[in-house]
Amino acid sequence: MISEYIDHPKEADNFNEDFQRTTWHDETLWFIREKRDKATKSLPEWEELRDMAAAIKSNVLSNLDDYLIEFETNAIKNGIQVHWALNAEDHNKIVHNILLKHKVKKMVKSKSMLTEDCHLNQYLESKGIEVIDTDLGERIVQLDNQPPSHIVLPAIHLKKEDVGEIFHKHLGTEKGMSNPQALTETARIHLREQFLSGGAALTGVNFAIAETGGIAICTNEGNADLGVHLAPVHIASMGIEKIIPKLEHLGVFTRVLTRSATGQPITAFTSHYHGPRKGAEMHIIIVDAGRSEQLGREDFRKSLNCIRCGACMNTCPVYRRSGGHSYGYTVPGPIGSILSPGIDLKKYSSLPFASTLCGSCSDVCPVKIDIHTQLYKWRQIIAKEGKMPFAKKQGMKLMNYVFSRPSLYRLLGKVGRNVLGILPRFMMYNSLNAWGKARELPTPPKESFREWYLRNKK
C-alpha cells in the first residue's frame, strides 16, 4: 500500500489563507468549548467523575480479554450473532456477507467512526450496495464526497451557505437557500425516504456492556433508532475497547460524554439494544484493527480510553485554526495525532508535531488520557526511527553540541546577536525565514546577561 505523507503544516497553511473563515471556524468551536466548560462546572463532582471514568477504563484495558469473552457469551444468549474482525478488510467482508445473505441493495448507517476508518462505504459501493449516512452532518459531507472533519460534528467546517450549495447540487433545492430551518426540513424529508427503503441498518457502538451483552448508542437525532427499527437487519460495529464491565458503569460515561462533547447534560437519545426484534436479525462485529497493538504499547495504551467525545478537538488551538481535514486521518485533532502514528508512523509523522504541547487537551479529556505527554513521546520515537526530516535532526545534534560546551555557546551567541543587528531586514525576512513571515525578530541587545553580570558584579 502506498502511504502518502500527511503534511500538516502545508494543509494548515492552506486553511489559514482565508483569514475570516479561520476566525469563524475558531470561534464556532470555541463556543462549544465554552458550553462544555459551563456544563462541567455545574457538576461539583465533575473531577471525580473523570477519575471514575478513567479508572473503569483502566480496569477494562487490563482485563480486556475476559470482558470481551463475557460480552460475547451474554450477547449470544440474547440472540445476537457475534463476529470477530482482525482488521478493516475482515470487517468489511463480514458486513458484505450479511448484506448478501439478505439481498440488501441499500443500507442506512448512523454515525460510526470505525466504519469510516475501515472505508466501508467505498468497499460496499464497489460491490454495488448503496450506503446512506443518516447523521445529518455526515450526510452533508457524504453528498459532497468529503470526509468528516470532526468526530462529533462531521460538517463543522461548512457554513450554512455551503450546505445550501451542496443541497442545491445533490437534492435539487433552490439555489442560494441558506435558512437553517428550510435546510433541515429538506434533509429530514430526504432522510425519511432513505430510512423507509433501507434493507439493513448499521450503527456504531458507544458502550458495550459485558455483564448484559447489550450495547448503548448515543445520538441527538434518533437516527440510529429509526434505522434499526425499520430494517430487518441490524449490524453494530465496535472496536474492542468499547467494553464497560457493568450496566451501573454506564451512568458515569453518559454523564461525562455529552457534557464534554457539546455541553448538553445527555444526548437526546441513549438507545439500548439487547437483542433482535422478533423476526429480525442483530449482528455485532468486534474489530481489532491495530487496537491490540496499541494496547501493547505501554506509553500509549491509555489512548484506548477514548470515548470519542471530541472535546480535545474543540479545545485544541491548533485544530481550531487548521481544520479537521488538515490531519488526513479519520480521527483528527489531538487524539488523532496520538492514534494515527500507531497505524502508520511515516505517513502521520507530522501530526505529533502539530501541537504546542499546551496541555489543554489532557485537561478536558473526560477519561483523562495524557494526550500531550503522548504527543511528546511519539516525537521521541519519530526522531529515533529517523522519520524526521534529516536536516532538523542534524540541527538538534548541533544544538546539543553547542549547549554542552559553554564557551562555544557564548561565542556563537555573540555572533548571532551581531548578525541579527547588522544584516539588513530584507535578508532576514526572505521566504525561507518562517519566523519573519508574520513576526519581527527581537532587537538584539548589546550584551548578553552573562557579559553584563561579569561587568557589574565581579
Added chain:
Amino acid sequence: MKVALFVPCYIDQFYPQVAIATMELLTKLGCNVDFPLNQTCCGQPMANSGCEKDAISTGMNLVANFTGYDYIVGPSGSCVLHVREHYSKLPQTKEVTKVRNNIYELSEFLTDILQIQSLEANFPFKVGLHQSCHGQRGMRLSQCSELNQPYYSKIVPLLKLVKGIELIELDRKDECCGFGGTFCVSEEAVSARMGIDRINDHIKNGAQYITAGDSSCLMHLEGLLKRKGSSVRIIHLAELLNSSIN
C-alpha cells in the same frame, strides 16, 4: 537565603534585562543571588523536537552548574518545568534529583517559598496577563479554565502588590499563544494565527502592556505586535515586579 539564578539561553542572549530584573528583585527581597557562570540551556528545544537523547549532555551541564544550591530560581515556567519533568530521562544521580527538586519558577518561588506580602514596585499601566501554558497547565501556577476547581493564582496576587497597576480581563484567559518552541517555525501559519488572536484579545480589552512568566511567549507576541505597528508593549513578570515607574 542563598539562591542560584538560572537564566534560560534565549533570555541570556536576547532578553538580558529579564535576568537583570530577576536578580535585582531577588536581591531586594533579601536573597543572596549567585549566577553559575557555565550554564547554557536546559535542552528543551531539542527534547520537544523529539531529540531527548541528543539533549542529555546539555542537561548534565545544567546539573553540574546548579548541584550545590538549595534554591534554583529561573524566570521561565517552561524551562523550569522541563528540568523538573523531563530530566527523568537523565541518569537519576543524587545531583540530578537534587536539581530537579530544588528548581523553582520565579512567581512560584516568591509565593510558596519567600511568601512575600508586599513589594516596592510601581507600574501605572493597564496590563493583560498572558498565562504561559507550561506554567499554567504544566506547573499549575493558577486555576485552569478546563478544570472544575476553585479559583487560585500564584501570579495575580503578586501583580496586585504593584502600585498603580490595572489588570484587565481577557475573553480567553488561558489560551496558548502559539509559540511552542520549534512549532513557531515548523507550523508557521497556525503559530502566527494563534499569536494574532492572543494579541487582539489583549488589545480589545484595553491592555497597554502584556506580561507573562515566559520570555519565549513574549518574544513571539512582541514580534507580532511590532509587525502590526501596535503601541502595546510586552514586559516580563520579573521586570514588572521590579519596576519603579511613577
